[in-house]
Amino acid sequence: MASAKIARRDFLKVAAVTGALATLSGPEDVVIRTLKRVEARALGPQEYTVPGLCRMCVNSCGTFFRVRDGRLRKIDPNPNNPANAGNLCARGQAGVRRVYNPDRLKRPLIRRDKSLRGTWQGFEATDWDTALDEAAAVLKKYIDAGEAKSIMVGGGWLPCGVYKPYVVAFAKAIGTPNFVGSPPPLCFFPKAFAWTVTIGAGGHPHIRADHEYANYIILLRRNLAGSIGVPYAWQFARAKKRGAKIVVLDPRMSESAALADLWVPIKPGTDLAFLLAMGHVIVSEGLYDEEFLRRYTNAPMLLRADSNAPAKTWDDPDTGKKKYLVYDEATGEAKAHDEALRPALAGEFDVEIDGETVRVKTAFQALVERLQQYTPEWASQICDVPAETIVRVAREFGTIKPAVIDPGWHDPKYQNSVQTWRMVAILNALVGNIDRPGGLIFNAAGRSLKSSALPDARADVQWMKKKGIIVSTAQPMILAYYDAIVNGDPYPIKAAVLTGGNWIRTLPDDRKWKEAFKKLEDVIAIDVMPNDTVSYADIILPDTTYPERDDPMFGVGFSPDAAVATSVRAIDPIYDCRPMIDILVQLADRLGKKDAYFQNLGAMLGVDGAALKSAYESEGIAGIRRVQVEAKGVSYDEIVAKGAVVLKARDQLIGTMPYKKPLGTPSGKVEIYSLKMAGIMAKKGYSEHWDPIPTWIPPRVMDGVGGNVFYLTYGRSPIASHTHTADNDLLASIGRPEHFGVWINAAKAAELGIRDGDMVKLTSLATGQSVVAKAFVTDGVRPDTVFTVSAWGAESEELKVAKGIGGVALNKLWPMHEDLFTLLPNAMTQEVLVRVEKA
Amino acid sequence: MTRYGMIIDLRSCIGCGACIAACDMENETPWEEGKRRTYVPRFTFGSYPNVTVVYMPRLCMHCENPPCVSVCPTGASHVTADGVVLVEHDLCIGCKYCVVACPYDARYVDERIRSVDKCTFCYTNRVLKGEVPACDATCPGRVRIFGDLDDPNSEAGRLAASGLAKPLRPDLGTNPKVLYVPKVKSI
Incomplete structure (x- = not known):
């Protein structure tokens, strides 16, 4: 991998500047002029590079910022960072144009007429002291009245995935428990929940398919190549070159499907049927790894034969893990799982439990029985995929080693999302690939996860308790805040401090969120771009772009190697902007909460708060970095020169869980049968959504498609991460119609009289709202499905590039499902049908 | 003798456009x-559901027999x-004349700049400083492999010698030094 690239670079160094110049040929004056240019470039005293971290998406790839004559010229990939390993995508390259984007917020703005929210009218430019004083006065009003908790500190992926401790420290310091980042039920929750109950980790920074060594890869509900995420995409693309076979289940020909050996244009929302049928083939043909299942999973766990409930579980006080009974084939008795000589994997038995004879079967037996009904022929009818294809993929997955099904990224798409990913996790476990090279492995960040409960004082926690939602699985629940703002339920949220994010353009049913943002008494926004949501602010505090600031130290996510990284300021802010951390500290200071801020921050970062404060006071954010780096035992000079330092390489980490170290599941094993879900079932009664053994759940919107009504699907494109990157002139110029438009099947478009490039109107049957966008007519999408990219639909006229692109505002088409929380939290963003007409 | 060229491995191109953005920023093109200087058209073949999509990075072929140089009246090319x-x-x-x-x-x-322009392999700004061209340096799919085609120890040289990599329009006699490894399916 990286070493090959470095070797090639070494070779190129042979062509050192002076030597190579001698090889120039052509008219003499041409040679001289070229020489001069080379000299100027090579010697240019005004050129330097510093290491940085990309902030065009959450992957935070390592970069080098190159500056010449005081201007950021180029961003190059940083091979020292193990996540992207010397690769960078178009968005990362286009970071230069984020800095020099004339649409940026350039100075603090204040607007006193709150009736103008949602527009750009009425703002007055001001200086930082005035803006910060006014913002502090707003917050002080609530704090003094004892109503600090009615302030919501919110944001998107930046405070969620990158700056969380820095924002949470502020929320805590001013006395509110209500911090909300990216909303998990709209982001990764259903997928992450399924993985977490099975192997103890499930967020996208925590687990990965080991594309680097896999020989057979199945990808579903994810477009790894097209949505990029360089830390994953570089290995995925190279797997293909290495000769790995790739199968992609997707209703449209995504960039990943284009790369694949087999594209399966599956009916939207039916992947679970495909997977269940794969499971059917694998267990009926004996293609599973018996030894792995017996030793490292709870497949031998005994269940009561009549109810499929665990026969008996109890706590192990030494490990804090659940113990369970298995049937020991050596003695013919039920025994604690860690005391049996040879636990039976399959079978039904009569055993004595606490003096009572009970009919039991193993969890594996229950799974086999469950899968019996899910034949490839059955799935074929549901998925619109030939049964032979399902059989072939199942056999290949069961026999080619190592094989892996990718763990996905974003999936709050269907009511069956949880069981879909449960089945993916179980299939991976059936072939015994967990934490083995080429299998389903943990990123360094996923090896030691701590879960902490949300404070009871939070508005969303109280709201969920009231509605009987399963709080034990809860993640911050942004959608509960709609009720809190608009209806004062469970208590009123009156003010918002936004630290990034674009809720007006990303949360289901934008009308509701516009209403909420008009209702708020005070809105303060810290952001780089004048996006749709910032237009609802009263006070705007402009953030810097990432090359204009120093960063603290971060653990590198998205990498199997354990590493730390930082970003060094390349240039001074080109406008009157300040880094968000400085803004938060300055606000806290004005509220007399600076000590509290650093105490909170120190507690979260695991360093001394007072030391942080004094280092910050002398060196700014770089001081925070210095304290962190020293606590980690890393050389400060090394990290600011290299940008990233590897602490432990992947080879020292892979193969440990669950082999040497228990997983974060209740039993510490891979849970074929989910004890967490069994616990929910015990409390709430049976639901197919938390059946501890996966079962088929159809998507809600199977019917009603035909004529001009389609399934709505969406994804990312390589030229846009999310609305955050939508306003970038370089990316816009690279984009093609397939990146901006609405994919419609060619034959179907002909039937409807729609030609490529025509404007079409999409009307959501769920919200009644319509959007107009350009048709991209293609053979690369199912006839019953339309597809579009999720970054577009900006309404803010200050985003001149994004507004010019137009495109679909998905959150006008997504409803806020009323029963969203009766299930596991899940926004069900593809449970939507749209009517398509020529505009 | 060094003979710089580039292999384009179509098997792993994901059409992400990183090369385009890197080139535009590195060389300050009009974009x-x-x-x-480089672009990546997308071609679709077949009809639903039997569809193949190919991304095809394009750039100057740095021909050994370049028609642009022979028609240039001033020696600029x-x-x-x-x-x-x-x-x-x-x-x-x-x-x-050269454009035609x-x-x-x-x-x-x-x-x-009142001039014709094109891909330079980032010759003066990167290659002479011991770096690879900006497109190669950034490519997440490791599609672009720059190097000395005559060096059997370089990846580019090995691929060129292997016969896996082919020129575009060999019939024209231009003898390109940019060679393409075609896309194949292994199932």
């Missing part, structure tokens, strides 16, 4: 339609001894 085709902007009179002569659509007029 508008038709005025870029020239070849370095290590095989890189360049345009000396100060000598370009904007006659566009190039069978690979690699050249355009950059009005800002």
